[in-house]
Amino acid sequence: MTVYEEQFPGLWQGFAAVVKRDLTLAWKRPGDVLNPLFFFAMVSALFPLAVGPSQEQLQLSGPGVVWVAALLAALLSLNSLFLSDFEDGSLDQLILSPQPLPMLALAKALAHWLVAGLPLVLVSPMIAVSFQMPGQTVEVMLITLTFGTISLSMLGSIGAALTVGLHRGTALLSLLILPLAMPVLIFGARTVSLAAANDPVAAGIYFLAAYCILTLTLAPFATATALRISSE
Amino acid sequence: MAIWNFLHKMASPPHFYGLAAKIIPWFAVTGIALFVYGAIGGLFYAPPDYQQGDAFRIIYVHVPAAYLSMLAYVVMAIAAGIGLIWRIKLSHAVAASAAPLGAWFTFLALVTGSIWGRPMWGTWWEWGDPRLTSELIMLFLYFGYMALRAAIDDTAKADKASAILAMVGAVNIPIIHFSVEWWSSLHQGATLVRADGPAIETTMLYPLLAMIFGFSFLFGALLLQRVRAEVLFRERRSRWVHDLVMPAGDTQ
Amino acid sequence: MKPRQQRMLAVGLTALGVLVTVGLTLRAFQENMMFFVEISDVVQGKVPDERNFRVGGLVVNGSVTRKPGQLEVEFTLTDHESELVVAYNGILPDLFREGQGIIAHGRMGDGDKFIADEVLAKHDENYMPPEVAESLAKHKAAKEAAIAAESGTAPSD
Numbered sequence: 001m002t003v004y005e006e007q008f009p010g011l012w013q014g015f016a017a018v019v020k021r022d023l024t025l026a027w028k029r030p031g032d033v034l035n036p037l038f039f040f041a042m043v044s045a046l047f048p049l050a051v052g053p054s055q056e057q058l059q060l061s062g063p064g065v066v067w068v069a070a071l072l073a074a075l076l077s078l079n080s081l082f083l084s085d086f087e088d089g090s091l092d093q094l095i096l097s098p099q100p101l102p103m104l105a106l107a108k109a110l111a112h113w114l115v116a117g118l119p120l121v122l123v124s125p126m127i128a129v130s131f132q133m134p135g136q137t138v139e140v141m142l143i144t145l146t147f148g149t150i151s152l153s154m155l156g157s158i159g160a161a162l163t164v165g166l167h168r169g170t171a172l173l174s175l176l177i178l179p180l181a182m183p184v185l186i187f188g189a190r191t192v193s194l195a196a197a198n199d200p201v202a203a204g205i206y207f208l209a210a211y212c213i214l215t216l217t218l219a220p221f222a223t224a225t226a227l228r229i230s231s232e
Numbered sequence: 233m234a235i236w237n238f239l240h241k242m243a244s245p246p247h248f249y250g251l252a253a254k255i256i257p258w259f260a261v262t263g264i265a266l267f268v269y270g271a272i273g274g275l276f277y278a279p280p281d282y283q284q285g286d287a288f289r290i291i292y293v294h295v296p297a298a299y300l301s302m303l304a305y306v307v308m309a310i311a312a313g314i315g316l317i318w319r320i321k322l323s324h325a326v327a328a329s330a331a332p333l334g335a336w337f338t339f340l341a342l343v344t345g346s347i348w349g350r351p352m353w354g355t356w357w358e359w360g361d362p363r364l365t366s367e368l369i370m371l372f373l374y375f376g377y378m379a380l381r382a383a384i385d386d387t388a389k390a391d392k393a394s395a396i397l398a399m400v401g402a403v404n405i406p407i408i409h410f411s412v413e414w415w416s417s418l419h420q421g422a423t424l425v426r427a428d429g430p431a432i433e434t435t436m437l438y439p440l441l442a443m444i445f446g447f448s449f450l451f452g453a454l455l456l457q458r459v460r461a462e463v464l465f466r467e468r469r470s471r472w473v474h475d476l477v478m479p480a481g482d483t484q
Numbered sequence: 485m486k487p488r489q490q491r492m493l494a495v496g497l498t499a500l501g502v503l504v505t506v507g508l509t510l511r512a513f514q515e516n517m518m519f520f521v522e523i524s525d526v527v528q529g530k531v532p533d534e535r536n537f538r539v540g541g542l543v544v545n546g547s548v549t550r551k552p553g554q555l556e557v558e559f560t561l562t563d564h565e566s567e568l569v570v571a572y573n574g575i576l577p578d579l580f581r582e583g584q585g586i587i588a589h590g591r592m593g594d595g596d597k598f599i600a601d602e603v604l605a606k607h608d609e610n611y612m613p614p615e616v617a618e619s620l621a622k623h624k625a626a627k628e629a630a631i632a633a634e635s636g637t638a639p640s641d
Contacts, residue, residue, distance in 0.1 A: 011490065100490055158400055162393050166383050175379045176397060179372035180404050183411035206512030210505045211407065217501025222400055229392040352577060355604065 014099035015107045022111035025084075032077065036116050037123060040073040044127045055132055062131035063192035066141065067148070067185050069127075070120050074149055075174055075181075077116040078156035081108060082164045082227070091164070095231055101224035109157035109219065117149030133196060140195035140205070147208040148188045154215035155180050161226035183211060243322045245463045246472040252456040259453035266446030273439030281436075290348045292440060296447035298341035301370060304334025304451065308377070309402035312395035322459075324391035325466060327398060328381060329458035333451060335374035342367055366409040373401045387466060527566040531592065539568065539598060540587045548582060561588070561598075572600040580605050 026032050047065045051057055085091040094104050124145055125138050133141075159177040163169045191204030241247055274292035281288035308330040315323035345364060350356050357364065377397055384390035467473045521531055523541045531537055541561035548559040556573045570588050580586060580603065590600035 011493070100494065102494065158396070162380060162397060163383070168383055172379055172383050175372075176376040179369050179376055179408075180400065182369050183404070183407050186411045200515060203512045203515035206508050206515065207411075210508035210512065213501055213508065214505040217498055217505070218403065221498075222396055226393065226396050229389060229396070232389060352605065355577075 011099065011103055014097070015103055018094070018104050018107035019111045019114070022108065023114065026111075026115040032080065033115050033119055036073040036077045037119050039076055040069050040120055040123065041127070043069040043072060044130070048131070058131045059133060059196065062128065062133045063137070063141070063196060064189045065131065066124055066127055066145075067189040067192070070124070070145060070149065071152065071178075071181060071185055073120055074116055074152045074156065075177060078112070078153075078160050078177070079163075079170045079173055081112050081157060081160040083160075083169070086164050086231070091227070091231060095227060101227065102220035105157060105161070105223035105227065106216070106220040109153045109223065112157065113150055113153035117153050121145045121149055133192075137192055137195045140201050141192050143205055144188045144191050144208055147205075147212040148184045151184050151208070151212045151215045152177075152181055154212075154219035155184075157223045158219055158226060161223045161230060164227070164230045184208070187211070243320050245322060245467050245470075248322055249460055249463055249476075252460050256453050256456050259449045259456065263446050263449030263451075263453055266442045266449065270439045270442035270446050274436075274443065278436045278439055287348070287351055290344055292443045294341060294344040294348060295440060296444045297337050297344060298367065299444055300447050300451050301334055301338035301341050301367065303448070304330050304337055305370065305373070305402070305405070307455070308334060309398045312391075312398040316392055316395040316399075321391075321466070322463065324395065325459050325462040326455070327395065328391070329455055329462050331374055331377050331381070333454055333458070335371060335378065337451075338367060338371045338374060342371065362409065366405075369408050370405065373405075377401070523561055523563040523568045524566045526568055526592075526598070527596075537591070538587050538589045539570075540585065541568070543580070543582050543584050543586060545582045561586070568598055569596070570598045570600050570603075572603050574601075574603070576603055577605040 044065055047061060048058060051061065082091055085094065095101060097104070121142060124141055128138050128141055156173075156177055159173045159180075162176065163173050166172060187204050187207045191201050191208070194204065195201045242251075270292060274289055278289070280286050308327045311323045311330065312327040314320055315327060342364070345367070346356050349364075377394055380397055381390045381394045384393055464473060464476075521537050521539050523539060525531065526539055539561065541563045544560040544562050544567065548557060550557050555575065556571070557576065558569060558571050561568045561570055570590075571593070572588070572590075584605060587604045588598065588600040589602040589604075590598055593599035
């Protein structure tokens with residue numbers, strides 16, 4: 001048994017290696033990080049341009065717009081989650097490795113969040129300011145967006161794994177993931193709206209945290225199974 | 233082990249194909265009889281409601297459709313799960329056949345609900361309402377499931393991939409339902425399933441129950457017929473389908 | 485780590501995750517999350533002036549006044565404790581009637597009047613013929629009268 005343990009690195013090392021590799025790849029290809037960010041900013045800018053600059057309307061629609069834009073931006077980057085690994089064959093290596101696949105799937109999804117989700121969260125206050133949202137909403141928005149984008153990355157990893165080898169991937173991925181992501185949008189946008197009106201927000205934050213933990217717990221298993229099926 | 237042998241025999245496509253053909257007429261006749269009884273009873277014999285008058289009669293289509301939209305999803309998710317875990321092909325065929333039926337029932341429930349909502353609530357569609365919204369998201373879940381199936385050419389792969397989606401969706405349905413519930417409440421509470429018995433007069437209740445069971449039997453008949461067609465297509469290269477289509481002695 | 489240990493770890497982490505989820509959900513349910521504002525809160529001024537909200541209550545009997553030839557209507561809503569005058573300009577739903585529960589969306593106007601831009605009827609889950617409803621109402625009134633006679637207080641509604 002000691003031989004076995006010496007030969008193969010531990011769980012945590014496999015996990016860390018995957019995260020580190022994906023972060024390095026993102027560093028070498030900054031477009032992967034920047035494109036969703038630009039998309040996020042532009043979609044958010046579309047609404048004031050389309051609806052008009054009325055301050056009252058902007059304040060009212062701000063939370064919803066930020067959430068819809070974040071959801072779409074996260075979705076946009078999900079397609080590539082397993083695609084390059086699939087194309088160069090490293091996905092097969094992941095599947096064949098002695099490491100448990102759900103753990104590696106979790107690492108991939110978390111790396112995706114670090115690359116595509118976290119930057120959205122960090123940029124969101126700028127958008128909140130441009131929508132003239134009241135100051136107390138920014139904090140709530142940061143918390144809800146953090147939980148929400150993690151849930152989206154986890155849910156998205158299931159969808160990305162299911163569609164990895166398919167031609168019409170992107171549109172299909174949205175079709176699969178959007179209905180599942182609607183609770184995140186509802187809880188998130190509603191909670192920020194409540195914060196803007198000085199109403200109690202704790203319930204919404206608890207729900208988002210619960211959903212985040214649930215997806216963190218169950219999604220890796222679904223993603224791992226989906227990866228095995230897709231690479232058959 | 234006898235039970236396993238029995239189940240394996242049941243799940244064998246040729247056996248199922250023949251058995252379903254015998255069951256379908258019974259389901260169809262029972263379903264149509266209940267449907268006719270429910271329709272006549274609901275439209276002509278049930279008294280008008282004390283508040284809504286004759287308009288409440290749309291309940292005889294709306295409630296069965298909404299009920300079946302959920303039942304079809306449960307059937308689909310369970311069949312998909314069984315197919316994935318125990319690798320039973322017939323089970324996947326059932327899941328694949330249930331999805332379009334479920335989507336149509338969901339659509340019917342949404343349309344009748346909308347027609348009912350206009351005069352009674354004063355709106356065709358109310359985004360704030362939990363049941364309307366979660367039913368709509370259910371329709372989207374069906375769309376996603378069918379789209380994923382359609383996108384994968386290899387049937388065995390499509391079966392497994394869509395099974396995962398169906399199961400993930402099943403976990404999410406209570407969450408979706410609750411999320412929209414949290415956001416508002418306009419739809420009335422449950423009429424039939426309540427601790428103190430149904431809150432509906434018996435002359436109105438019996439036709440409604442007949443409609444629900446009638447719809448269920450018709451769903452069963454339609455589902456079995458769809459599964460038969462699906463099985464026939466999937467087994468198109470097998471011996472028994474060949475024999476079925478071209479009986480012995482009938483050579484080309 | 486041996487495969488058996490790995491499996492134990494996976495089961496343990498999953499169970500932990502589900503437990504935390506349940507705990508957080510239960511915690512969320514303890515928080516206040518109302519869809520519409522109660523009339524008593526509106527009357528006590530617990531809502532901001534410059535914002536739309538929903539208010540839910542029963543239409544007070546005999547309070548509905550219409551301006552002749554116009555859609556404008558005014559009625560009073562109650563939660564059995566406080567009352568609120570609502571003004572609305574539009575088509576009311578069929579189920580709108582006195583004694584009915586409704587939800588109005590709008591904002592506070594001048595002079596403690598609620599200006600509704602949408603009125604929705606909330607119908608209940610009971611279905612019965614009119615005669616049954618009448619007889620139920622009669623018996624309810626008789627029962628309440630009996631209780632009132634016993635306890636010596638007037639029925640509250």
